Amino acid sequence: PKAEIQRCIIHQLRNCFKYVSYKHLKEFSRDFKAVYQAASEEIARDKFEGLRKKWESEYPFAIKSWDNNWDILSPFYKYPEEVRKIMYxxxxxxxxxxxxxxxxxxxxxxxxxxxxEKMLFLVSKNIMKKWTLRYRNWDMVLNQLMIMYPERVEKFIK
Structure with missing residues (x-):
């Protein structure tokens, strides 16, 4: 019940690529990088409006896709940069x-x-045995999550 629904920014970006010509794909994705790496939702919205001016006449469906999904993409911006990096x-x-x-x-x-269920459980245990690398900046991520969701995270900290 406390889950926050948010679409994946990268999958949204990949989805709108089907409306963009191959010759503009690199430039288009580079422009969108400024949107999904923005420090806040307000800055992201400003970057998106600039992007709209540049690309909407040529690729209206790609831009419309972002407009239609903005409300379920934007929760992403309330998280600190370290957490957002994990998310995308x-x-x-x-x-x-x-x-x-x-x-x-x-x-x-x-x-x-x-x-x-048993098979998936056993496979999951075997997969997790191979997880030996620590995520970069995990201490920062964990601290941010503890600040944002203390009641959810603290019970799992030993």
Whole structure:
């Protein structure tokens, strides 16, 4: 019930690429980098308005996609930079999901939901054994999360 819904900025960006010509893709994505790396929502909105002036006549659907989704993209800006970097760097999560799919894909059917849960649990344990690297600036991220959500985080800190 306390979950905050927010779409992934990077997936939103990739989604709007389908409306952009290949010859403008690099420039377009570079311009959007200023939007999703802005320090606050107000600055991001200003950068987006500048981007709109530049690209809307050529790629109206790409811009409209951001307009239509701004309210579920903007919660991103309330987080500090260290936390936001984790949010738009999804390689760890995507890798985890890829490994889960790899295991379940080879099975045509599971006898029960419980057997699927058990298999995913065991695979997750094996995957987590390989997680040996500490996330860069994790101490800063953890401190920021403890400030923002003390009642949620502190019970997991030993």
């Amino acid at each position: 760097t999804t390689n760890i999560i995507e890798g985890f999901h890829r490994q889960l799919r790899k295991v379940t894909k080879s099975k045509a059917i599971f006898p029960s939901d419980e057997s699927l």
